[in-house]
Amino acid sequence: MDFEHLANALTLTNLALALFGVVAGTIIGSIPGLSATMAVAVLVPITFSMAPASALILLGAIYTGAIYGGAYSAILLNTPGTPSAIGTTFDGYPMAKRGDGDLAVAIACYASVFGGMIGALALLLLAPPLSSVALAFGPVEYLWLSIFGLSLIASLSTGNVLKGLAGGAFGLLLSCVGVAEISADIRLTFGSSTMIGGVEVVGALIGLYCIPVLIDLVATPERHLKVEEGGRAVRFREGAIIAWRSRFNLLRSSIIGTVIGILPGAGGSVAGLVAYSEAKRTARPDQKFGEGEPDGVMATEAANNATVGGGFIPTLVLGIPGTPPDAVILGALLVQGVRTGPTLFEGGGSIVYTFIFGLFIATILMLPTGLLIGRYAYKTIVTIPKTILVPAVGFMTIIGTFAIRNSISDVIIMIVLGTVGWVLSRFGFAASPIVLGLILGPIAEQGFVQAWIIGEATGNLTGMFFGRPISLAILAFTVLSLLYPMLQSRRARKLLDMQAGSND
């Protein structure tokens, strides 16, 4: 690793590719349904004629941009464009509703760039040792990690924990539809062969988050987002000050994102949610998470962009894709004749290091392009009349859902789920627990079944489930997260008592 690789990454072609990739990725990612995986897969054939390092830089730049782009629709439309941006909706949309959408887009950009840099830094300096994290996670660890993720429902649903848990259970049930991932049983399809494919996560996301927003838009006379009158200055500086004040949150979230990104079975959605709940847990008393708290947006966005660099660690070191887009990039590398593995960092290191510097450059380029595109996206969404906004977004949700697997039944499932989600939201059931159940259900099930099979074969079931240090640590966090609402309400009560006492 020396400056030669940096110089290689800085050629005009590579800079142009990084810029193009970031811009294209950001735009694609901002459209619900068009995911980072798809963006990368579509562009793979173009890279065949390129030098391997340039191809990697282009694909990496698109990937980074797409993960950030998902924040726009999360903030401005309450629709996570990718599962990674679920947590961004919690505070981003309330911010946009009260007229701070431009600020939210700006801090999301700062956080994404910061997270992306930390992830890339880990990839540059610590890739071989950190890759062992991917191998330390076995079936039991994934089981407990997903149980931990499900326990976040308790701390995320501040209103009604019971309704949150019911929503989570509904999501788990939905995740069982179709061919079971490892036992190959067909479940809950009611004899219909269209249901064999199950409920597609991104389609469900679009339905559960976007359709209720669209229905509300049509049902109410108010404007979509509150607009501040009197052409105020762009709030880049204000955003930067907020981001600087939250630098510890950014750093913690980025580290969480990097580590979870390394785990091939987890991914950006889990990383964003864990970082969000950690930010919430350590919040100052005056911060109101879930009601438009900038730290909530920053935690998720820093974490999900950190998974980009983190995910490349097992991809390049072990040849095991850390995330779905990494799987596509790994395939493209194979076609190029590049073998991944530990030797890639030693023997053919030049490609890897040129690529990592390219990833840095792409991440830095995201700052100006992200702020610019973000500003434009915000202005468009805010000023566009409802009569155009609703059909345009409605059309996009359908195209996006169809594009995921070229499937019309996914579109129907999306619309049905969206309508169900709207009705449920009237009764106080939020969309996020359902989605959490849908995403984490299969991970938990696989982990449980595999751990059970291995535990029984080795005659040590108890040791398998409760005897491994990493899983015990995750288990402890789970208990903490489940007890958190209780502790919080006790603390609040104590605070009230104290105030009452001092008033006497």
Add this chain to the structure above:
Amino acid sequence: MFKLKSVKTLVIATAVSLAAATGALAFPDKSIEYIIPFGPGGESDISARFQQPFFKDKFGQDLVVSYKPGGGGAVGWAQLNSMAGDGYTIMGINLPHIVIQPAQKDVGYTTDDIKAFYMFHYTPDAIVVTADSPYQTLDDLIADAKANPGALTMSGSGKATANHLAQIRFDKMAGIKTTYVPFKGTGASVTAMLGKQVKAQWGYTTVGAAQGDAVRMLAVAMEERHPLFPDVPTFKELGFDMVGGAYRGMAVPKDTPDETVKALSDMFGEINADEAFRKQMLDGGFALLDVGIDGMGDFMKARKDEYIEAATEAGLLN
């Protein structure tokens, strides 16, 4: 007069056949959609990506790879015959999937519904262990399994898949009992083996190619040794009659005209015959297979019988 007439006929006949020939040459005159019924990044996707540039090079049109994942491939295969049968839509197919899935339950298609036109490679079954595993040879593994029946855990991709059938067949041949642990895809199954969550893996030669020195293959299910791994014995050499793996090819919607199917079969045969293509595939750990439309019937029947027998014995079909 008579002579003139026959010359005339000859001219017309020649013109007609020329037109027919150019008509055939004109296929394809636009890009062909190549649907992979799985997500991106797996062996099916990667081998299709290998074909992509060669197709463009030889026939001037793009081979556009798209994905239609779901139900372990079943979602795509169930819809294949409702697609346009004009030769511009082809779909990747996998064995044993298209035999086992419809035999197990109603998945919306039957094996005979699938009109396969070319099988271009297979990933030979292989037993893979980590480089520092105590199993140096296949005999070491068999001895351990005999000493501790059921305690030897082996990861593999999915249930009732090529890996799973291989485990069942080998257990029977060697007279041992191992425990098969299904994972989601080869990637996850490799991770479990590398992370020592299991003692060995039922994988493919592609795993050996991708992981290099990090792993050791104990045996491969090929007729002869793979050129990339001259030191790894075949099961046959070690006394087990096991040759096979996961086979991959392409199919078209049922109503595609025969001459178009034949043209497609010839085109992919030409790609398969290209030395540069063969080298890329072999370097990736794949093993080439050249079954065109003419030999497809016999090939499919043989595979079908073999899989159904193994799956029935293992109690996977009931």
